[in-house]
Amino acid sequence: MRALRCRECGREYPLAATHVCEFDFGPLEVAYDYESIQKVVSRERIESRPENMWRYRELLPVAEEPTVGREVGFTPLIKADRLARRLGIRELWVKNDAVNYPTLSFKDRVVSVALSRSRELGFSTVACASTGNLANSVAAIAAASGMKAYVFIPADLERSKVMNSLIYGATVVGIKGHYDEVNRLCAEIAGKYGWAFVNVNMRPYYAEGSKSMGFEIVEQLGWKVPAHTVVCMASGSLLTKIHKSYQEMIGLGLASEGRYQVHGAQATGCAPISSAHKAGLDFFKPVKPQTIAKSLAIGTPADGFYALKVIRETGAAADDVTDDEIREGMKLLAECEGIFAETAGGVTVGVAKKLIASGRIPADASAVLCITGNGLKTIEAISGHVGQTHEIRPSLREFETLLESDSRLTTTK
Numbered sequence: 001m002r003a004l005r006c007r008e009c010g011r012e013y014p015l016a017a018t019h020v021c022e023f024d025f026g027p028l029e030v031a032y033d034y035e036s037i038q039k040v041v042s043r044e045r046i047e048s049r050p051e052n053m054w055r056y057r058e059l060l061p062v063a064e065e066p067t068v069g070r071e072v073g074f075t076p077l078i079k080a081d082r083l084a085r086r087l088g089i090r091e092l093w094v095k096n097d098a099v100n101y102p103t104l105s106f107k108d109r110v111v112s113v114a115l116s117r118s119r120e121l122g123f124s125t126v127a128c129a130s131t132g133n134l135a136n137s138v139a140a141i142a143a144a145s146g147m148k149a150y151v152f153i154p155a156d157l158e159r160s161k162v163m164n165s166l167i168y169g170a171t172v173v174g175i176k177g178h179y180d181e182v183n184r185l186c187a188e189i190a191g192k193y194g195w196a197f198v199n200v201n202m203r204p205y206y207a208e209g210s211k212s213m214g215f216e217i218v219e220q221l222g223w224k225v226p227a228h229t230v231v232c233m234a235s236g237s238l239l240t241k242i243h244k245s246y247q248e249m250i251g252l253g254l255a256s257e258g259r260y261q262v263h264g265a266q267a268t269g270c271a272p273i274s275s276a277h278k279a280g281l282d283f284f285k286p287v288k289p290q291t292i293a294k295s296l297a298i299g300t301p302a303d304g305f306y307a308l309k310v311i312r313e314t315g316a317a318a319d320d321v322t323d324d325e326i327r328e329g330m331k332l333l334a335e336c337e338g339i340f341a342e343t344a345g346g347v348t349v350g351v352a353k354k355l356i357a358s359g360r361i362p363a364d365a366s367a368v369l370c371i372t373g374n375g376l377k378t379i380e381a382i383s384g385h386v387g388q389t390h391e392i393r394p395s396l397r398e399f400e401t402l403l404e405s406d407s408r409l410t411t412t413k
């Protein structure tokens, strides 16, 4: 880690808790000294380390050994043959962050980086503006490391996501408004209080944590960058960082050079990035979110501009799916692979299905789907849309009656 650098003008800043350029308000990004990193990293060195995201620590923005979230990451990459057949593609992989440790979403990656770095910079109170999963992650990981946490969420989030923040003892503030209003308030609070806001003043460090998902995909594929990756987008940060992770792997010689596309997925009810891409624009128009994919409901995506750039530059596609298609995507993944993803996963699967059907992802290709969160957190979205429990008395006769009607039902299906 060498400096913070403005993505617009390239001016460099010290490695402090800041996130915007003073000259043009461009976002700051962590810059690395790749020459010295090249001297110390190798496939063998990485493979010899424990199976967590910190096996790539030279490419993550901490100065010392990480102190927070040391067990996070290295989630399974599943070869999804049954889903591949259903979607009509030769080879399909699922990167399953629905089982990321400890709070079952990829946000544990960004939070362990943000909190490790916050510690290094001397903070003892952390905070975030969240669509749900980030709040869970900040609350849990702050508790485990003895830091005080304030989490700000839209008041109408799924119950599981609210409970999953409260249980750790964090101060949970529900804002009557949507995420963009939560975020605006948090920017004001961050300016006034000396807290580490993981996705405001700590954003340059925080965002880098997402790269670990891409590093793992490359390593788990045998040090190969996949030709197609489908990523769901809220702020668009994860998509840009998966791209950056592939670039770094290639740049450092850890993966071989090759063409790849990083496709973006959104919910039709909040699709500022995919709409802009489909309209051939390089900027997005803010929208008011209305979707069951609450974790992706950001109408003014902070990294939307850069996500559009990655999609364009890798020759990729972006698309969006309706709430019904999201539920269908969740069911497909569950029924084919036994993976229960949250609504955001339904978005990824639904958009992948569309891109394969239209030939944007060729049928003879290989693709990776990034599953980012767990279905147990978004039960509301599917209740009334899955089968029902068959209730009987504890009697063999009643069970056999049920079995008969059940087999009649299945044979007539």
Ligand SMILES: *Cc1c(COP(=O)(O)O)cnc(C)c1O
Residues within 6 Å of the ligand: 105, 106, 107, 133, 134, 232, 233, 234, 235, 236, 237, 238, 239, 295, 296, 342, 344, 345, 372, 373, 374
């Ligand atoms: C936050 C989140 C995303 C996307 O995050 P961005 O980096 O803001 O695009 C995707 N999936 C889930 C489940 C999330 O919680």
Ligand SMILES: [Zn+2]
Residues within 6 Å of the ligand: 006, 007, 008, 009, 010, 011, 021, 022, 023, 024, 025, 026
């Ligand atoms: Zn600048």
